[in-house]
Amino acid sequence: MTIQEKYKARVKELLSTGAVKMVIGYKPGSTAERRRPLFMRSPEEADQLVLDTACIANLAGYLVAEGLLSDDKRVGIFLKPDGIRSINILAAEAQLNIDQIVVLGFDIDGQEVNALEGESAGDFSALIESIKDHAPEAPRNPLIEQIEQMNPIQRFDFWQTEFSRCIKCYACRQACPMCYCRRCIVDSNQPQWINTSSHTLGNLEWNIIRAFHLSGRCVGCGNCDRACPVNIPLRLINARMGQEVLGAFDHFAGMSETQEPVLASFKKDDSETFIL
Amino acid sequence: MTRILLSDKLDNCVARWRKAGLTVIGPVKKETFSSYATVENAAEFDLGLVMPDRSIKGLFFPQTEPMVHYSIKKQAIETRDFTPPSEKRIIFGARPCDASGLAIDDPLFGWDYKDDFWFQRRNETVIVTIACTKADDFCMCTSLKLAPDSTKGSDILLRPLQNNRGWQVEELTDRGREAFKEIADLLQDGSEPAAAVAVVPEKFNLDACVAWLQNPENFDSTFWKEISMRCIGCASCTFLCPTCHCFDFQDEGDTFTGIRRKNWDSCSFALFTMHTSGHNPRATQSARWRQRIMHKFNYFPGKFNVNSCSGCGRCSRQCPVDMGITETLQAISTLQP
Numbered sequence: 001m002t003i004q005e006k007y008k009a010r011v012k013e014l015l016s017t018g019a020v021k022m023v024i025g026y027k028p029g030s031t032a033e034r035r036r037p038l039f040m041r042s043p044e045e046a047d048q049l050v051l052d053t054a055c056i057a058n059l060a061g062y063l064v065a066e067g068l069l070s071d072d073k074r075v076g077i078f079l080k081p082d083g084i085r086s087i088n089i090l091a092a093e094a095q096l097n098i099d100q101i102v103v104l105g106f107d108i109d110g111q112e113v114n115a116l117e118g119e120s121a122g123d124f125s126a127l128i129e130s131i132k133d134h135a136p137e138a139p140r141n142p143l144i145e146q147i148e149q150m151n152p153i154q155r156f157d158f159w160q161t162e163f164s165r166c167i168k169c170y171a172c173r174q175a176c177p178m179c180y181c182r183r184c185i186v187d188s189n190q191p192q193w194i195n196t197s198s199h200t201l202g203n204l205e206w207n208i209i210r211a212f213h214l215s216g217r218c219v220g221c222g223n224c225d226r227a228c229p230v231n232i233p234l235r236l237i238n239a240r241m242g243q244e245v246l247g248a249f250d251h252f253a254g255m256s257e258t259q260e261p262v263l264a265s266f267k268k269d270d271s272e273t274f275i276l
Numbered sequence: 277m278t279r280i281l282l283s284d285k286l287d288n289c290v291a292r293w294r295k296a297g298l299t300v301i302g303p304v305k306k307e308t309f310s311s312y313a314t315v316e317n318a319a320e321f322d323l324g325l326v327m328p329d330r331s332i333k334g335l336f337f338p339q340t341e342p343m344v345h346y347s348i349k350k351q352a353i354e355t356r357d358f359t360p361p362s363e364k365r366i367i368f369g370a371r372p373c374d375a376s377g378l379a380i381d382d383p384l385f386g387w388d389y390k391d392d393f394w395f396q397r398r399n400e401t402v403i404v405t406i407a408c409t410k411a412d413d414f415c416m417c418t419s420l421k422l423a424p425d426s427t428k429g430s431d432i433l434l435r436p437l438q439n440n441r442g443w444q445v446e447e448l449t450d451r452g453r454e455a456f457k458e459i460a461d462l463l464q465d466g467s468e469p470a471a472a473v474a475v476v477p478e479k480f481n482l483d484a485c486v487a488w489l490q491n492p493e494n495f496d497s498t499f500w501k502e503i504s505m506r507c508i509g510c511a512s513c514t515f516l517c518p519t520c521h522c523f524d525f526q527d528e529g530d531t532f533t534g535i536r537r538k539n540w541d542s543c544s545f546a547l548f549t550m551h552t553s554g555h556n557p558r559a560t561q562s563a564r565w566r567q568r569i570m571h572k573f574n575y576f577p578g579k580f581n582v583n584s585c586s587g588c589g590r591c592s593r594q595c596p597v598d599m600g601i602t603e604t605l606q607a608i609s610t611l612q613p
């Protein structure tokens with residue numbers, strides 16, 4: 001039985017026994033390469049399910065849709081390790097009750113899709129632990145290496161050029177499972193913290209603020225830069241910030257549902273004498 | 277006999293237009309991204325794109341634009357208007373759907389208040405459109421009763437020659453004729469046949485969709501929720517759309533002095549209709565998606581007698597969750613009105 005068929009049967013079982021009220025997965029999209037999110041509420045809807053190497057979007061963000069989890073019923077969701085880390089963060093930041101989530105875990109390894117054993121987020125902690133341990137030697141985007149070779153002025157110019165294309169559609173924010181604020185700082189106008197106009201300064205402010213808010217929280221799923229309609233390589237910034245946070249605080253985002261958020265913790269023995 | 281512009285003369289044309297004081301703009305692809313951008317020579321054009329990622333809209337209605345400078349003094353408020361910048365431009369290689377988009381928005385920007393920023397740019401810009409000989413899976417101009425060689429909104433239409441060596445020239449407006457006078461001696465008479473235009477299959481029955489949308493009972497249909505459940509409310513579709521035109525005013529500065537700007541806004545945002553009280557008449561994403569569709573195919577045509585969509589397909593092409601106008605109208609056209 002292919003992994004897709006195996007999971008299809010699992011989804012049908014979950015839905016027909018009433019173990020979950022909905023399962024979020026993938027179905028075919030408008031072209032052969034595209035997959036779109038699928039919300040299954042009845043076993044029959046699971047017939048549309050696909051699970052293959054094109055299922056790369058991180059679906060975790062749908063879990064915090066207004067009202068979805070408010071009835072205490074359980075919801076199943078297809079997640080890769082990055083998605084599992086996302087729900088750990090959402091739980092650690094009090095955005096969802098992790099006991100309500102049934103994980104249908106899978107991983108994409110080149111041309112293969114593998115099932116991950118487990119059902120609740122905690123079942124995958126050994127796997128996430130090993131991803132953390134291998135993070136320093138994981139292959140990095142060549143563009144990051146290139147940017148690291150630049151001097152600060154060149155680096156600033158590089159990002160300034162990239163951000164100059166930004167049209168402030170906020171697709172990056174909307175696509176990111178970690179950007180769950182109902183009212184984003186950029187939506188606030190009394191007072192206005194961030195310039196809302198899409199010009200050089202406004203674009204820079206927006207992208208830098210977002211990079212900071214994601215440091216130590218980004219799981220590297222790539223939803224943001226796939227969503228960006230002007231193709232800014234947004235994931236690079238967050239990946240690089242993640243590397244900093246890992247080095248400085250030994251913090252790897254999304255280890256567990258109880259992990260202390262790095263942006264909201266302070267240790268008395270911190271080597272810095274100030275907090276930002 | 278028709279007038280012909282040969283591709284190898286294009287660089288001369290660009291030079292001529294520039295010499296005559298025109299800013300020359302056209303489709304340009306830079307690494308991973310394409311848009312209509314200013315060029316200095318014809319080699320910078322990428323005329324092989326199905327269409328640039330970004331639509332033509334921003335050249336007439338920029339994403340941010342200063343409107344008025346204000347300063348609040350003890351006795352009075354002083355204001356100074358920004359005037360639309362004057363710049364004569366020629367856009368070479370526009371797509372018919374982009375050019376039509378501008379014509380669709382003309383009545384909107386002029387019906388109760390005449391938007392000088394829009395019309396000055398419209399009047400000062402010559403649009404040279406090239407008919408499409410290739411399309412992709414998302415193109416849907418024909419479903420909107422337009423075509424890969426539609427002339428709507430264009431000043432000149434160029435039809436690619438079968439032998440790929442240039443274009444047949446169709447002058448459509450005085451503005452176009454004027455700009456082509458500059459290059460009259462670079463054109464020649466010819467009888468080379470034009471290449472066939474792209475085949476763009478009709479994706480939905482527009483009349484059936486409109487009939488369904490016009491039935492008030494369907495306003496509360498469960499259809500809206502089902503079709504838009506995966507919408508994440510980013511605004512890519514509206515910002516890339518050549519006809520979406522909503523904007524917001526934002527003051528930049530402090531309480532006493534600053535600039536009031538006109539910025540793109542989108543009905544996809546929850547904040548778009550949020551009241552100060554916190555009440556939001558379009559509280560759900562499905563209500564926002566319904567608004568987008570209703571506006572384009574029901575309210576806008578009700579007022580201006582034209583659909584607010586030119587069929588470029590960018591909304592579907594770029595949607596991060598693979599939604600878009602096409603899928604929605606395809607689904608609607610199968611429903612009973």
Ligand code: SF4
Nearest residue numbers: 166167169170172228
């Ligand atoms: S998705 Fe891209 S264009 Fe949109 S706001 Fe984010 S960085 Fe800017």
Ligand code: SF4
Nearest residue numbers: 176218219221222224
């Ligand atoms: S910032 Fe981008 S890569 Fe990181 S979690 Fe959010 S969407 Fe994923």
Ligand code: SF4
Nearest residue numbers: 507508510513544595
């Ligand atoms: S339809 Fe797609 S592009 Fe438009 S707001 Fe929704 S998610 Fe964004």
